[in-house]
Amino acid sequence: MTLAELSARCGLEAVAVPDGTVAVSGAYTSDLLSDVMAHCPDGAVLVTVQNHTNTVAVCTLVGAPAIVLVHGREVPEEMRAAAAREGVALLRTRDDQFTVSCRLGAVLGVGARCAGDGEPAAGTV
Amino acid sequence: MSEAPQTGASAAGDAEAAHEGEPLVLTELIQRLKVRDVMTRELSTVSRAATMRDVQELMRQKKISGVPVEENGRFFGLVSIDDIIRALGGGYIDAPCSRHMTTKLVVLEDDMPLSFALRYFDRYHYGRFPVLNRDRRLVGIVCQRDINRALLVELAHELNRLENATLQAADKASARSVHVLREIPVCRYDFENAGKAANQIKRVLQERQFPPKLIRRIAVAAYELEINLCVHSDGGVLSWRVSNGRAEIIARDAGPGIEDVEWACRDGTSTANEWIRSLGFGAGMGLANVKRVSDEFEITSQKGSGTTVRAVVNIGELTV
Amino acid sequence: MTILEVAEALGAEVLVKGEGCGRAIRHVVASDLMSDVLLVDEDDLLLLTSLASDQVLRTAQIVGAVGVIVVNGKPLPSSMVNVANDLRMTLVTSGRSKFDACVGVAAALKAP
Numbered sequence: 001m002t003l004a005e006l007s008a009r010c011g012l013e014a015v016a017v018p019d020g021t022v023a024v025s026g027a028y029t030s031d032l033l034s035d036v037m038a039h040c041p042d043g044a045v046l047v048t049v050q051n052h053t054n055t056v057a058v059c060t061l062v063g064a065p066a067i068v069l070v071h072g073r074e075v076p077e078e079m080r081a082a083a084a085r086e087g088v089a090l091l092r093t094r095d096d097q098f099t100v101s102c103r104l105g106a107v108l109g110v111g112a113r114c115a116g117d118g119e120p121a122a123g124t125v
Numbered sequence: 126m127s128e129a130p131q132t133g134a135s136a137a138g139d140a141e142a143a144h145e146g147e148p149l150v151l152t153e154l155i156q157r158l159k160v161r162d163v164m165t166r167e168l169s170t171v172s173r174a175a176t177m178r179d180v181q182e183l184m185r186q187k188k189i190s191g192v193p194v195e196e197n198g199r200f201f202g203l204v205s206i207d208d209i210i211r212a213l214g215g216g217y218i219d220a221p222c223s224r225h226m227t228t229k230l231v232v233l234e235d236d237m238p239l240s241f242a243l244r245y246f247d248r249y250h251y252g253r254f255p256v257l258n259r260d261r262r263l264v265g266i267v268c269q270r271d272i273n274r275a276l277l278v279e280l281a282h283e284l285n286r287l288e289n290a291t292l293q294a295a296d297k298a299s300a301r302s303v304h305v306l307r308e309i310p311v312c313r314y315d316f317e318n319a320g321k322a323a324n325q326i327k328r329v330l331q332e333r334q335f336p337p338k339l340i341r342r343i344a345v346a347a348y349e350l351e352i353n354l355c356v357h358s359d360g361g362v363l364s365w366r367v368s369n370g371r372a373e374i375i376a377r378d379a380g381p382g383i384e385d386v387e388w389a390c391r392d393g394t395s396t397a398n399e400w401i402r403s404l405g406f407g408a409g410m411g412l413a414n415v416k417r418v419s420d421e422f423e424i425t426s427q428k429g430s431g432t433t434v435r436a437v438v439n440i441g442e443l444t445v
Numbered sequence: 446m447t448i449l450e451v452a453e454a455l456g457a458e459v460l461v462k463g464e465g466c467g468r469a470i471r472h473v474v475a476s477d478l479m480s481d482v483l484l485v486d487e488d489d490l491l492l493l494t495s496l497a498s499d500q501v502l503r504t505a506q507i508v509g510a511v512g513v514i515v516v517n518g519k520p521l522p523s524s525m526v527n528v529a530n531d532l533r534m535t536l537v538t539s540g541r542s543k544f545d546a547c548v549g550v551a552a553a554l555k556a557p
Binding site: 316317319320321323324327337341344345348349352406411414417 | 478479480483484488498499500503504506507508509524532
């Protein structure tokens with residue numbers, strides 16, 4: 001699924017989307033950047049409340065194409081600039097993490113997969 | 126070598142006056158507690174026929190530094206580590222202990238108040254005292270560790286009792302409003318304990334059956350302020366008071382102070398480092414959160430000196 | 446639905462059964478920032494978090510949560526079970542990521 005499609009179907013606000021055609025393979029929800037570094041799968045959008053430059057840096061490292069900021073949090077100018085520089089898309093929702101995660105899960109079709117078995121996280125930090 | 130052990134009467138005499146300036150609770154406690162309440166009753170003893178080497182072995186096994194010499198409750202003397210060292214040096218380690226034990230001893234009686242024992246430790250610099258009963262039978266031994274342990278346990282009981290008594294007295298004093306006042310110190314980066322005060326506040330208010338919505342607002346304010354002290358200050362005090370229709374929480378610290386108070390109170394602004402963020406704090410919502418749940422909010426701070434935050438939640442005419 | 450039923454649906458492990466474990470979940474919060482959790486005004490909430498610390502439990506007690514599910518299969522500090530017992534807070538751990546746990550909890554809550 002493309003980022004643009006996912007964003008539209010989940011009703012996300014596009015704060016800055018340099019390329020809507022990038023493929024999204026999943027989602028990862030976390031406010032702990034060390035966890036994101038350790039576990040965020042390649043190609044997943046990051047759902048977080050962390051509205052700062054470090055979030056962009058971590059996304060670049062793990063290959064997450066987009067950040068979904070929850071609670072309609074403000075995007076600081078430095079974060080916007082960093083995201084533009086690194087080619088990371090910034091999306092936003094007024095909803096909370098749980099709600100938007102569920103919506104993303106439904107659209108991405110992960111519900112069926114994860115109702116069965118969980119994925120134990122390997123080598124936690 | 127057969128002198129009877131004596132109790133130090135002169136030391137006992139001035140024990141009474143020795144505790145001026147102590148909190149009343151402590152004075153009362155060390156008078157009320159008897160030596161028998163703190164002494165060790167399970168004794169490792171030897172008979173007079175045991176050799177100094179036997180005593181040394183017993184000390185090693187039991188990890189003790191003094192062994193009473195006793196037969197059927199009759200107390201003859203004490204062998205200390207010093208005695209053993211002298212025996213080793215003097216080449217009489219295989220001699221019977223009755224010949225080399227210390228007999229000029231100061232002993233305690235089991236029904237003496239603890240204050241006497243404390244005074245003895247001050248005065249005589251011995252590591253331990255044998256304890257005899259009225260019939261001059263050996264019933265125990267007291268070392269400073271026994272006293273420390275007993276005092277801590279008793280003080281904890283006493284503080285609990287006093288706290289409850291204070292709360293009950295406050296309840297009785299006013300049927301229409303609740304008076305509670307607590308002060309809790311908060312240390313910098315003590316994440317293990319941060320939040321305990323707020324948990325306690327919530328519990329007290331729940332016990333008094335405050336409405337859940339109010340409890341939550343008061344607890345949230347207390348928690349955020351407590352975490353703030355822990356994360357951002359050099360340490361401070363969280364105090365809270367419930368009286369006259371108001372719940373008031375005050376966080377006071379001695380530094381380092383906030384340069385731009387208005388900025389610090391805005392949503393999402395923070396000076397916390399990555400390490401603190403990794404603990405789930407420092408997202409910059411703390412003060413804004415306190416403001417949100419409070420009816421009155423006031424912050425005074427100066428760079429280089431301390432910060433005081435006052436949050437008030439109106440509780441109206443609550444009865445307990 | 447209670448946190449115990451949710452835990453079963455997720456295949457998660459219940460470490461401490463607290464006083465809220467029999468209450469029906471009325472709201473779910475997923476967050477790793479405790480200040481964020483304190484902003485929530487709902488009662489009987491379930492907290493999903495990838496933060497494994499005593500503070501999670503203290504925060505949960507403040508907001509009157511029915512319990513906490515720590516995700517990502519994080520090894521918990523040994524103090525957590527003691528604090529949970531002390532605060533009578535239900536504590537559950539799950540090997541799922543928080544995202545998967547959110548989806549799983551939503552599915553469980555919707556299930557008849």
